[in-house]
Amino acid sequence: MTTLKTFALFASIVLFGTTVYSCQSNGLEVNPDETIGALPPTVIDPADNPRTPEKVALGKALFYDPILSGNKDVSCATCHHPNLGYGDGLDLPIGVGGEGLGNSRRFRSPGVIPFTKRNTPTLLNVAFNGIDAHGTYNPVTAPMFYDLRASSLEAQSLLPIAAFEEMRGDVFTEATAIDSVLARLRAIATYRESFRTVFGGNTAITAQNLGKAIAAFERTLVTNNAPFDRYRRGDASAMTEAQKRGMVLFIQNGCTTCHSGPMFSDYKAHVLGVADNDKLGFSDKGKDNKYAFRTPTLRNIALTAPYMHNGKQQSLADVLTFYDRVRDGEQLNPNVAVSQLDSLLRPRVTLSNDLIEFMHALTDNSFDKSIPSQVPSGLPVGGRIQ
Amino acid sequence: MKKLLFVLLISVAVSQSAPAQQTLRYTVWADGVLNAQLPKSNLYGLGAGLRAEVSKPLRTSKSALFAQVGYTRFSEKAAFTANIALLNAGYRYQARKAFSASIGVGAQYWSERMRVRFTDYTIDETFTNVLPSATVGLGWRFKSRYHVGLENRLLVKPERGRLPIRDNVALSLGYTL
Structure with a gap:
């Protein structure tokens, strides 16, 4: 009887192990219309405005x-x-x-x-x-x-x-x-x-x-060599492990529904219901007075805080918290009902260090930072910025 | 190097348990594992695993020291699959006849496979890490040889100056040989 029990136990273990190990699919498939990729190596100029x-x-x-x-x-x-x-x-x-x-x-x-x-x-x-x-x-x-x-x-x-x-x-x-x-x-x-x-x-x-x-x-202000660009061009070591996990979360959580393409923007206006900035003194109604604002690029996002169309979010963590609150059904702008929010806004994101790490991989600091020593008018370069 | 270290740790644990064979108990556990951080990091959802445990009752017989080796696999949720080898050692207190509580420390060797299929490019990478772990568990014994356990496994993964924690919960069925 003991022998039978032992045999049954080990048979179950083998069956269990085989079943568990064979559970696998083909990975995460990215929707072609919501894909994210490297920026092109060169910029296209309009035919009537070639660069010299x-x-x-x-x-x-x-x-x-x-x-x-x-x-x-x-x-x-x-x-x-x-x-x-x-x-x-x-x-x-x-x-x-x-x-x-x-x-x-x-x-x-x-x-x-x-x-x-x-x-x-x-x-x-x-x-x-x-x-x-x-x-x-x-x-x-x-x-x-x-x-x-x-x-x-x-x-x-x-x-x-x-x-x-x-x-x-x-x-x-x-x-x-x-x-x-x-x-x-x-x-x-x-x-x-x-x-x-x-x-x-x-x-x-x-x-x-x-x-x-x-x-x-x-058009010369181009940064197309961020860690993400290098990674998508085949350099597996360009992003850290955390950034790669963050990339998967970014895709998996539906961020690419709007933040798609090489610029991480669909260039369409969406209603997110971001709270108004009190400094403004009035409610900014956005495109067509519908509280819709264009999806901003996430490129170089580590350099461009604060965030959202009115700068209401001071950090990337704040932005993710914002999406969490939207997900939880909070109305953050009293002028925008939850029912008015964009139908594409189905955030499943939540404050995640990996997601933030990934967004840092979209930053390329190798852009032209040179400032002319003087301008033809003789006025202070850049205006009254001292 | 990490793999070698892990194999060495297992070898040491097994060799240390051998001399006390007379009083040892052997238990096999089947685990169902859940990523307890699902709302925060849904790279993984559910997994399953097996553990072999050797335990040595202490003088009072109400408590025991145990060592476990095991395997867990997180099945693919979307992009990630993880194969995990674990080593855990700890202390279990048996309250009355049925209920027990345990704590343990150990390490887990994670081999994570990430696959993402873009239209123009497929990424297929494997990350390997050894993560220190700590466990806290509750158990219930029935028919003297059978056990049900609930265990929380905390894993620490040092990363760029931060210490992100992975938290897994295992619901287990055990059988003492």
Whole structure:
């Protein structure tokens, strides 16, 4: 009897072991439309705006020159500074009326000029805006801004110049802002010469060419060699074990539903119900007044805190906690009912160190951080940022 | 190197238990294992395993020292499969006839296979680690030779200056030979 029992026991063990060991499938299959991959090695330029070294140099000078702002104290670089990952490190940007850089930037006279209403997006890899999960994009129709109100970098780059709180101030009207800035540029010999060299003709200083030059420079701000890029190109050692686990969690938890493609964005607007930023003084209703905001890229996310369209989340851990609260059915913005949230928003994520580690693998710090020593206007480089 | 260390540890444990054969008890456990961190890290869900235990009752006979070797496999949830060899040694207190409580320390050798299939590329990697472990268990004995156990296994995995913990719960059926 004991022999029989022992035999039965060991037979059960063998059967049990065999069954357990044979339980395996073929791994995690990533939906082709929600895949994540390496960034392309090169950038596509619009056919009517090919990059040349001279054009990029002109664009860079304009980018750092506060001559483009009404009070001559704000440049593109004021809020898109290389030391801050081409962002500003603030929840809401301070454009006109501000001084200082990053966290030390303040209004000189608080309450006079409002905050710019949305968090500064990084310009790193903005050249790839609109790229889909299959790696296809068109720079002419590339979506810009959190509410997708502009297409192409050429079009986007002119809008802050005419925006009251960003660069214009009350020196010009919105309608005359661009023409007024162009008149200033025409009065500077270096710009006259540079525009003539780059675009040809004596009437080269136009709004269109201004946008083209700035866009040409912005297309050089590329970081396509993050650990994740190297890993997806076949270097297994490029990411740590924790980052690889985080990558699986990222896919498995449905983050790629919206954060897809090489830029980790579907470039569509979604309603997440992020709480309003009280600094703003009003509720930002987003695209079409539906509280929808474009999915931001996760590229270089380690450099671009705080997060969300209004900078409400200070850290990546805060962002994951936000998704946990959404998952748990909390209404975080009193103006957005839970039933209004995007149907794609089915987060299963939760605060996980591996997920955060993975997002750090999307950061490539090897971008152009050089700042010109002077700009053609002779004004302080970058504006009033000291 | 890690594998070698693990094999050595098992060898030492087995060799140490041999001289006291007269008073030893041998038990086989079948485990159903659950990743207790499912809400936080759902790389793994369920697993199953087997353990062989040798225990030596102490003077009071209410308590015993035990050593276990075992194997666990976490079946694939999506991307990950884990094969785990474990070594555990500890102390068990038998309260009255049926109930017992135990604590133990040991190590687990994890071989984790990760497979992710992108449209253009398939990743198939294996990670191996030795993780220190600590266990806390409760048990219930019936018909003198049969046992039901519930055990919490805490594993520590040092990583980039942090000490992430993996927490597994095992529901076990045991039979003492």
